[in-house]
Amino acid sequence: MLNAxxxxxxxxxxxxARYIMSxxxxxxxxxxxxxxxxxxxxxxxxxxELAERVIVERDLExxxxxxxxxxxxxxxQALRHAKRRTLVRMVEKRxxxxxxxxxxxxxxxxxxxxxxx
Numbered sequence: 001m002l003n004a005x006x007x008x009x010x011x012x013x014x015x016x017a018r019y020i021m022s023x024x025x026x027x028x029x030x031x032x033x034x035x036x037x038x039x040x041x042x043x044x045x046x047x048x049e050l051a052e053r054v055i056v057e058r059d060l061e062x063x064x065x066x067x068x069x070x071x072x073x074x075x076x077q078a079l080r081h082a083k084r085r086t087l088v089r090m091v092e093k094r095x096x097x098x099x100x101x102x103x104x105x106x107x108x109x110x111x112x113x114x115x116x117x
Contacts, residue, residue: 054071055071087103
């Protein structure tokens with residue numbers, strides 16, 4: 001066990017890919033809410049585009065491929081749940097990527113939040 005721990009830090013070029021646990025970075029529903037705000041004006045965006053916007057908004061390392069891939073899966077999962085609540089809608093699939101747009105409830109929710117401020 002000690003040798004394995006030392007090996008992790010001794011030779012970074014031989015390290016295996018590590019998985020990023022991104023569930024601790026965000027509150028429940030935060031990813032979907034960020035995505036809905038980015039699609040606010042009728043914009044249609046792919047899942048990777050939305051993940052990149054979330055990374056930039058949270059000031060995370062955009063060049064980290066493992067983090068970006070992890071967040072793409074988090075965005076897909078969050079938007080699928082948001083779709084059930086009609087916050088977003090899936091427009092189509094292009095080249096294996098989902099294209100998303102704000103749903104009816106999502107537009108109303110964002111307007112209601114902005115009017116409260």
